[in-house]
Amino acid sequence: MDDNHVGIDVNNIVSYAATSAAYRTSSYPTIQNANDGYAVLMRNAAVHVWIDFNASTNQLNISVSRDLGVKPTYALISNSSLNLSELFNNDMYVGFSASTGTLPTVLYYVYAWSFSSNGHLAANVSIVSENTSKGTRNIAIIIGVVLGAVGSVITLLISLYMYRRRKLLKLKYLSQDQWRSALQEGLPQEFTYHELAKATNNFNEKNRLGSGGFGEVFQGTIATSGVSIAVKRISNESKQGLKEFVSEVTTIGRLRHRNLVPLLGWSQEKGLLLVYELMPHGSLDQVLFNHPEQLSWDQRLNILRGVAAALLYLHEEYEQKIIHRDVKASNVMLDAQMNARLGDFGLARLYGHDVVHSTTNVAGTWGYMAPESFFTRKATEQTDVFSFGALILEVVTGRRIGVMIEEISCSMLEWLWTLQRNNNLVEAIDPVLLKEDKDSNDMIKIVLELGILCCFPDPKVRPLTRRIVQILNGETPLPTMPSIASPSSLLSPVAMPLFSESSSSFLAYKTET
Incomplete structure (x- = not known):
């Protein structure tokens, strides 16, 4: 079960019944489409809960909603097999409590609650009891404890609504800077x-x-x-x-x-x-491939430095390691000063440091995906480095990584490796950048070689994220490029399953699996 669910626990951390939190609008067992309801995200939000219990039928219904005051048409959990009479003593306290979430920094609060009971004792209620008098008292307690939850939610509803309303009104009347500051305080x-x-x-x-x-x-x-x-x-x-x-x-x-x-x-x-x-200059791919003349080398280098700094933060500097898994030009936004802002974390995965998790499917964008990800199904810093290398190649050459080089009918990587072997990488540089001065041209070649190194088939050869940042900042030299005199030298043992005996090394980026 996921960490956004509702469950019934009976003296045990293993739930008697549980299901993902949702607002139900049909009696269908699961939510298949909008007609059946929609998911309710309970983290960082006010949630209204209804608990209804009928002691005569043992019917326990639980409903949740984000629309305060609007009870779902159908209960999220409806259970009639749980006999609660065995759980209660003659004299008991009743209350509501909250706890921390899966992370130590996640807290849940009960803003308000109320409790009431009503109804009449059914004549044929079957309970576990040594005598009728004691059984009657137990039934009364059951009704008082469980049925009363219905009334308690009314007060909860009012309190949550007023709290939410005050918070929203406060945000609406803040200045622009104060409004942003308020959002920065939490999620x-x-x-x-x-x-x-x-x-x-x-x-x-x-x-x-x-x-x-x-x-x-x-x-x-x-x-x-x-x-x-x-x-x-x-x-x-x-x-x-x-x-x-x-x-x-x-x-x-x-x-x-x-x-x-x-x-x-x-x-x-x-x-x-x-x-x-809003990022005023849109995404990098829109500018790079439609208006390349608008990006000088200094701006392109600054953009690459920004993305590299963002990856270093995700990989090493944040409290938990985050693998982005979809680094590409369309996910790099440009702010008013043309600084890079990495976005789109829909595929991102959060791990503990020094932990590598396997995924259940291959995720990413073709051309930016490391060859080993197709069969290892592992997201690592090095798969992000490969994607960043592909981004470097696009920024320096002005060409899209997934498009064949028509002049010689081969992939960009094959073309670049050939130019590298022939010491002719200058041919790959975007013509717009060839007008730069000598110092800039020297740095352009270094960055282009860095991109090729980041895209090396063997992940062990690719530089670490911190080393990439240092190279882009001119703090450390570029590592020696491995020999690529023959196609076989490009193949690591981990990449071999991608190729047949007659395949060239470059098919690693063409073969679909």
Whole structure:
């Protein structure tokens, strides 16, 4: 069971019954589509809970909702097989409590609760009792303890609603700087759908910044604060489902780095929506491949340094290691000063340091994916390094990594390795950059060789993230490039399963598995 669920525990940490938290609108056992309901993310939010118990039938119903005061049509958990009469003594205390979450920094609070009971004792209630008098008293306690939870939620509803209303009103009337500061204090804010629709002019086509397999991105402005935002609306057909949505909110929401795209908030009222700070210059791929003349070498180098710094933060400097798994030009945003901001953490995975986890599927973007990931199914710092190497090659050559070089009908990596063997890498440099001075040209060649090294098939040969940062900053020299005199020298034992006996080394980046 995931860490966002509702369960019934009876004197045991193993739940008697449990299911993922959701707002149910149909009696179907599981939520298949919007007609059946939607998931309720309980972390960092006010949640309303109803507990109904009928002592005469042992019917226990539990419902949850993020819409305070709106009880779901159908219970999330409906159980009639649990006999609670055996659990209670003649005299007992009743209360509500909260605990920490899976992380020591995650706290849950009971803002308010109330308790009441009603109903009449059924004549044929069967209980475990030594005599009728004692049994009657037990039944009364059962009714008083469990049925009363219904009334308790009314007070909880009012208190939570008032708390949430005060918090939102406070945020709305803060200045722009204060508003951002308030968001920085904790995880991202939850927006209402109405707020985001108003900010984007009801998701008007004129506000659309772009679209892709995930859905669409719209620009807008929060009227009460003046903050410019970009809203990513995830489509129902997107591969980025609820799991990736939660990953992005809970992962990037905790991160603080100048080279990461700030996540301001989210919403799930009418679909999955992510709210980012708007980056004025859009994504790197839009500028690099459509208007390369707008990017000088100094700007390109600064962008690569920014992305490398972001990766170092994720890999080593944050309290837990984060593997991004989808480093690419379209996920690098450019702010007003043309600084790089790495974003899109839908595929990111959070690990403890010195721990490598295997994944259940190959994730990433073709051309940016390390060859070993196709069969090891492991996300590591070195798979991110490979992706960053592909990004370097795009920035220096001005060509897309996944597009064949038409002049010689081969992949970019094959072309670059050939040029490297012939000491002719200058041929691969973006013509826009050839106008730079000699010092810049020397650095361009170093960075291009660094990109080739980051994309080496053997992950053990690729430089560490910290070494990459040092090379880009001119603090340490580029390591000696391994010999690539023959195709076989490019193959490590770990990469061999990707090739047949007649395959060339470059098929590692062409073969689909």
